[in-house]
Every structure is written in structure tokens, then in C-alpha cells.
Amino acid sequence: MRDTRAYKPISRRIRFWLSIIVILAIYYWAFQGMHFEGVQSTTKTVMLSIINGFLHPDWSYVYIPDGEDLLRGLLDTLIISILGTFVSAILCIPFAFWASTNMSRRLTVSGSGKILLSVIRVFPEIIVAILFIKAVGPGAFAGVLALGIHSIGMLAKLYSETIESIDRGPQEALLACGANRLQVLRYAVIPQVIPQFLSYSLYRFEINIRSATTLGLVGAGGIGTPLIFALQVRNWSRVGVILLGVVILITLTDIISGKLRKRII
Template sequence: MSQRDQLKKARARKRGKIAIILIGLIAIYVWAISGIEFRGIQETAGPVTKNILKGFISPDWSYVYSPDGEDLIRGLLETLAIAIAGIFLSIILAVPVGLWAAKNLSKSFITSQSGKGVLSFFRTLPDIILALLFIKVVGPGAFAGMLALGIGAMGMLGKLYAEEVEAMDPGPVESIAAVGGNKLQQLAFGVIPQVLPGFISATLYRFEINMRSAATLGLIGAGGVGTALIFAIQGRSWDRVGIILIGIVVVVLIVDLLSSALRKRIT
């Protein structure tokens, strides 16, 4: 008898909990939907959508390559170059900070925590905002984009590197210390060989993200294929928008495939 009562009570409690969660969710959605300022869809939405779809079906193939001036291939190459140069900069920045933030390499808790703090600060800064700031420093163009990606990726790469170092086996480092290796030798022969595959895999993963980011940087004037895209959108030349998007999708897909194949081989 008492057991049945207990079960009943438990069930009632569970139902109450679900009801509270549901009411909370409904309240959140009422708040969200009522607050969105809905100005209605502009009349041109239908024709524009039709034109975009038409642009995808019959893209402007002549834009792919033109011997003089702006074309798709140059835009995509610039995007790729921004992503590559950016990842190189962030590797240089992230390795020391990542080692600094790794718990098992530093003696005091404060050292590694401060490193982690630096990394999480940089992780919250969006690439695009960094790009806007760097445009103010070095002027608009691909260089600003590359600096933004380099700094922006540092936070994430440093964190992944630190986690990789924290997960390693302490044995080799200890044995090098036991035979009298100094700190640098411990790092070079004990730490680096163990974490290298993980570092490379993390870097490749971030490179995939960099490609996507680099494609958007041009929207705000930081170089790459995004510049051509925003001009095409503003000029309402949808067939050109179509070919640019196709180009981005193809290049990003190829980079993704290559990178994930490499990552599978490494780890």
C-alpha cells in the first residue's frame, strides 16, 4: 500500500516538474515571438527569390575566369590564402599560450588558469569584429582579414592544444627528467612527439572553420570572395551570386574532405 502511494507521489512530482518546465518554455517563447518586430515581408521578396533560384540554375559561368581584373577564381584563391596565412599566424601564437595554459606543465595553479583566461577571452571575440578593428588599423583588404583570423583562431587552437597536452602520458617526460634532461629537452622529446598528431588534427579542424570565416570576411571589406558576393548582391546580379555561392560550396567541400581524410589518417 505505502509503496503504491510512494510511486504515485513520485509520479505526481515528475508531472509537476514537467509542467513547470513546459510553462517556463511557453513563457520564453511568448516573450520571444511577441518581441520580434514583424514589418511584413517586402513585396519584392517573391521575385527576388525567383531570380536567385534562376541564378542558381543558370549561373554566370563567364565570371569564373576573366583574364583581366576580378573573377571568381582569384576571389577564391584570395580566400584560401587568407585562411592559410591566418592559420599559420594562429599556430605561432597558440602553441606558447597553449603550453602556458596546460595544467600539467606548470607548477602553480594560477599560471595555467591565467593562460586559460587569456584563451577564453580571445575565444569570445568574433572573427568579424576583430576584422572590423584590424581594418581600422591596417586598412581594408585581405591583410586585415588574415590578422583577424590569426588572432580569432588563437583562442580555440590554444584551448585544444592545452587539452591535448593535459591528456598526454607523463611517463616519457619523467624518464627524460630522470636521465637529466632539462626543461627544453623534456618539451622537445617528451611532450612534442606525443601531442603532435593531436595538434595537427586540431589545426586542420580549425582550418575548416577558417575557410568558412574567410569566405564571409569580404562582406565587411576584409578581402576574399565575400567582397565579390556583397557587390553582386547589392547590384542585384543574381546569376553572379549563384556562381559565387557554388564556388564557395565547392571549395569548402573540397577542403573539408581533404582535411577530414588527413585527420582520419593521423589519429
């Protein structure tokens, strides 16, 4: 009894200190890659001009009667995320049924679906966007396709979890009425999953609108494009007004989408 009591803390203590040493080593290695030293020289003047710019946003940029302005950029961003969410919300349905364990008899079917979805998920949307820009040219359409394809990974996973959690009873009832497979799907499965699907799609929309603001940085449309131009010429007052617009747009869509989600469930 005494032996084990004396023994355990020592091995535990060794493991504890070992992991501390490993963590410290990792941090030492990580921090020295950051090159903090090269930063200080110009910081002060840059900071002052930035603060000055942010305090005096370029209000004239908000609306320009004919030309690229903030409102049009934000509208493009909103539209890219609406369409992107729309495309993925529909495209992901077959994937979701494919990946649900209770929709196919063989586990290999749903297993392969799940693997495919996680592969889609690890591809960052910005890379998907670059690939689509090469295919359909720069612009909002490439952004829509990028969001549409990338979101399938997450949405289909959430959808399939919903499908896996449905009550089997109504399916049995429909079968007993003489319904065929499609009819069972339409009348027993779909009504149970649709509200959850809608809610997840709205949630994904909230994520997509954030992504849509960045798609323009690589040329896939939306507010990111004027932002990167303003950043390149260090036009801080314009950067300020664009950031303000982005914050307002995202806050508003978050609030609206959150309200809708509460009503659906």
C-alpha cells in the same frame, strides 16, 4: 510508502507544467519579434528572379584575364585561411603550455591561462576583423590577423588538452638522461603532441575557410567582397556562381583536410 508515492508525481507534474508554460511564453515572445507579416508582399517576384539567376550562373565571371574574378576571390579566401591558421597554430603554442595544468606547478597559472582563452573565444572573428581593418586597413591582411588571433582561443584550448593527456614516462626518461627543461620539452613532450596539434590545426583550417568566405562582407578580403557587391545590385546570376564556387572550394578542402587528418593520427 504510499504517501511518498502519491506526493512525488504531483510535485513533478507541477514542475513539468511550469517549465512547459515558461517555454511556451519564451516562444511566444521570441516569435512575435520576427515580423513575419512584413515579408509576403514582394516575395514572389523576388523569388522568381532569384531562381532564374541561380539557374543561369554567370559563367563569364569564373575567369577574367585581368581583373577581379571568382577564381582569384577563392584563391584569396584560401590563402587567408591558410595564413590565418598558420599564424594561430604557432601563436597558440605558448598559450597552450600556459593553460595546461601539468606544465606549471601552480593551479593559478594554468587557471588564468584558461580564463584568458575563453575570453578570446567569445569574441566573434568578424568583430576582430573589423578592429584589424581599422588598424591595418581593409584587405586580406586584416582577415589573416583576425583569423590568426581569434583561432588562438579554440586551438590553444585543444592543444592544452592534448598536453594534459600526454604520457609522463618519456619526460622521466629524458630527465634521467640528464636533459634540461628545454630538452625534455623538445624530446619528450613535443614528439607526443605534434601529430595531435597538426590534426587540430587542420580541423581549425576547415572552420577558418568558412569564416574566410564571410570576412569579405565587412571588407577583410576574400570572396565575400564581390559577393556583397553582387548582392547589393541584386545580380543573382553572379551570386549563384559565387555560391557555387564557395561550396566547391569548401567541399574540396574538407575532403583533403579530412584525408590528411586521418593519415596523421
